[in-house]
Amino acid sequence: MSTATIKDNKKAEITENGIFYPSSKIMLDLDDLKKVYPTPKGDYVVLEHLNLQIMREEFVTIIGHSGCGKTTMLSMIAGLNPISGGRIAVLGNPIKGPGPDRGVIFQSPSLMPWMTALQNVLLGVNQVFPHASKKERHEIAKYYLQKVGLDGAFDKKASELSQGMQQRVGIARAFAIKPKVLLLDEPFGMLDSLTRGELQDILIEIWNKEKITAVMVTHDVDEAIFLADRVVMMTSGPRAKIGDILKIDFQRPRTRKTVLEHEDYYTYRKHLIDFLEH
Amino acid sequence: MKQSITLGKVTEYVESGAFTSSVKSLGKKTLKFNSKKFLRNIIIPLFSILIFIGVWHLGSRALFNMEADYKIEKALNERGPEAAAEVESCIISGNIACQPNTLPSPVQVWESFQSLIADHKAIRADKRAFVEKTAILNEKRLAEGKEPITYTGRPSFVDQILTSLETVFAGFLLALFIAIPIGVIIGLSPTLRSSFNWLIQIFKPVSPVVWLLLVFMIVKTMTKDSNSDSAFIISFISVGLCSMWATLVNTAMGVSSVDKDYINVARVLKLGSLQKVFKVILPSSLPLIFTGLRITLSVAWMVLIAIELLAQSPGLGSFVWEEFQNGATDSNSKIIVAMFVIGIIGFLLDRIMLTIQNMVSFNKNEGV
Numbered sequence: 141m142s143t144a145t146i147k148d149n150k151k152a153e154i155t156e157n158g159i160f161y162p163s164s165k166i167m168l169d170l171d172d173l174k175k176v177y178p179t180p181k182g183d184y185v186v187l188e189h190l191n192l193q194i195m196r197e198e199f200v201t202i203i204g205h206s207g208c209g210k211t212t213m214l215s216m217i218a219g220l221n222p223i224s225g226g227r228i229a230v231l232g233n234p235i236k237g238p239g240p241d242r243g244v245i246f247q248s249p250s251l252m253p254w255m256t257a258l259q260n261v262l263l264g265v266n267q268v269f270p271h272a273s274k275k276e277r278h279e280i281a282k283y284y285l286q287k288v289g290l291d292g293a294f295d296k297k298a299s300e301l302s303q304g305m306q307q308r309v310g311i312a313r314a315f316a317i318k319p320k321v322l323l324l325d326e327p328f329g330m331l332d333s334l335t336r337g338e339l340q341d342i343l344i345e346i347w348n349k350e351k352i353t354a355v356m357v358t359h360d361v362d363e364a365i366f367l368a369d370r371v372v373m374m375t376s377g378p379r380a381k382i383g384d385i386l387k388i389d390f391q392r393p394r395t396r397k398t399v400l401e402h403e404d405y406y407t408y409r410k411h412l413i414d415f416l417e418h
Numbered sequence: 419m420k421q422s423i424t425l426g427k428v429t430e431y432v433e434s435g436a437f438t439s440s441v442k443s444l445g446k447k448t449l450k451f452n453s454k455k456f457l458r459n460i461i462i463p464l465f466s467i468l469i470f471i472g473v474w475h476l477g478s479r480a481l482f483n484m485e486a487d488y489k490i491e492k493a494l495n496e497r498g499p500e501a502a503a504e505v506e507s508c509i510i511s512g513n514i515a516c517q518p519n520t521l522p523s524p525v526q527v528w529e530s531f532q533s534l535i536a537d538h539k540a541i542r543a544d545k546r547a548f549v550e551k552t553a554i555l556n557e558k559r560l561a562e563g564k565e566p567i568t569y570t571g572r573p574s575f576v577d578q579i580l581t582s583l584e585t586v587f588a589g590f591l592l593a594l595f596i597a598i599p600i601g602v603i604i605g606l607s608p609t610l611r612s613s614f615n616w617l618i619q620i621f622k623p624v625s626p627v628v629w630l631l632l633v634f635m636i637v638k639t640m641t642k643d644s645n646s647d648s649a650f651i652i653s654f655i656s657v658g659l660c661s662m663w664a665t666l667v668n669t670a671m672g673v674s675s676v677d678k679d680y681i682n683v684a685r686v687l688k689l690g691s692l693q694k695v696f697k698v699i700l701p702s703s704l705p706l707i708f709t710g711l712r713i714t715l716s717v718a719w720m721v722l723i724a725i726e727l728l729a730q731s732p733g734l735g736s737f738v739w740e741e742f743q744n745g746a747t748d749s750n751s752k753i754i755v756a757m758f759v760i761g762i763i764g765f766l767l768d769r770i771m772l773t774i775q776n777m778v779s780f781n782k783n784e785g786v
Contacts, residue, residue, distance in 0.1 A: 218682075
């Protein structure tokens with residue numbers, strides 16, 4: 141089965157289920173978001189008055205000092221962390237807990253080590269496409285594993301794969317469930333810089349095809365610029381909120397070379413570093 | 419002149435012999451490595467076994483002499499010098515009737531071991547002959563609807579071992595079927611965990627003997643009417659109850675401490691609760707469950723001997739007890755034989771469990 145037919149099936153499924161996208165361009169809406177952790181010494185406010193709108197097919201990176209609440213915000217969008225105040229909506233519908241419409245790529249690959257690479261991807265695919273035939277589900281899982289360059293490792297146990305390979309499976313697993321929003325929590329933070337570069341290329345290549353709205357937390361300035369349409373800078377906590385937003389006007393598809401050679405690159409970079417240093 | 423000759427020799431050596439010499443040194447290296455390993459893994463353990471046997475031999479010799487001196491002195495005090503001389507000569511002559519009864523020497527134990535094997539062969543032959551002899555009669559009895567005649571001679575040492583293994587496996591399976599489901603349920607719910615915790619903490623340290631008595635109280639009443647083998651039932655249930663705690667605690671711990679990332683993945687994918695348990699929680703806690711099972715089996719084997727001894731069910735425990743009560747000249751050495759057999763079987767059981775544990779452990783680096 142070709143990829144085109146898979147995509148067509150998916151589209152057909154969506155319309156059959158009667159799900160229609162509202163015409164609004166906003167995919168993800170964070171409205172006056174607040175996060176409070178109660179402590180014995182009183183409440184600790186991590187996030188407050190946080191407003192952010194993310195458009196469809198937009199790639200947004202979030203940058204800020206460690207401990208500022210970036211990851212907290214992301215796990216709130218994922219539904220893994222309860223909201224203390226405000227609202228998170230996907231396509232206008234407030235979220236209720238976690239769900240496969242918001243795929244997550246975690247900081248650690250979080251693969252089930254006793255499963256093979258294919259089984260790990262299938263775990264999600266089986267859940268999201270319960271009506272597809274077994275063969276179709278396998279095709280979907282294999283397609284995405286091929287996309288991340290793991291053609292030969294379908295049946296390798298996750299525990300036998302290197303950290304970088306595992307995170308490739310993590311990427312395949314997230315894309316394979318066709319989420320509306322993709323949430324990436326410093327997915328390459330634990331990798332060496334060479335592997336990180338490779339995985340950034342793979343990520344952006346698949347993303348260019350799928351155009352899934354993506355929110356990625358990172359603390360790597362170059363990564364933030366290379367991947368994003370907009371870089372969101374968060375103020376330092378407590379009571380962190382959006383400090384500044386930088387629009388990155390590089391054409392897509394981008395390559396690392398053209399980005400690095402672009403005259404605006406260092407202006408963007410300086411802007412981000414200035415923000416982080418103040 | 420001299421220099422050039424040596425130089426020439428060196429170059430010749432390098433040119434012609436470089437390859438062979440490197441091969442030689444390689445061979446030497448691997449040989450050296452192997453011999454080191456051989457020394458450490460074979461020679462040294464063998465040597466330590468020899469030392470152990472030597473110390474044992476000397477120790478039993480010393481105890482033998484002490485016991486002999488005591489015996490002679492006793493004869494001297496009670497019956498006079500003539501009787502003492504008689505006892506002494508009797509001991510020296512090696513007559514079984516007057517040997518001092520103390521820790522047996524390695525040789526005596528080895529002889530007892532052989533006699534136990536011979537005894538087993540004799541009993542087996544006897545049993546086979548009996549079966550052949552009664553085959554026709556039994557067929558007739560079966561046709562008439564009567565119970566067949568079975569062999570009722572005493573069990574051999576090997577039979578006792580097999581009975582013990584049967585009991586320990588029955589107990590182990592019981593522990594497995596009680597402890598794992600309860601452990602999973604307790605592990606999943608913090609409320610249940612805290613409500614059962616006191617029970618586990620209190621019952622875990624209870625001695626096997628007390629468990630046996632408790633099981634005895636219940637089983638005695640329950641099997642009153644049936645003619646089932648209540649000694650076997652009592653001992654295997656007691657073994658199961660004594661040994662299940664390690665599995666229970668480990669399963670509960672494994673289930674409750676599943677990596678949060680896996681749980682998050684399950685939540686994001688919205689796996690159903692059954693799927694979550696069988697696809698995520700159970701597989702991830704398997705290594706800990708098997709660690710628990712391994713402890714359970716070794717505990718089961720350890721308490722089995724004491725329980726058999728008390729429940730008077732056949733097996734190694736009752737073998738040891740009967741030999742001790744028997745007090746024959748070779749009883750002590752038979753007890754030592756049983757001790758070694760118990761130890762070796764316990765070790766083998768542990769090895770088997772370790773192998774299984776390593777097979778199910780997904781993280782090969784964590785294996786013990």
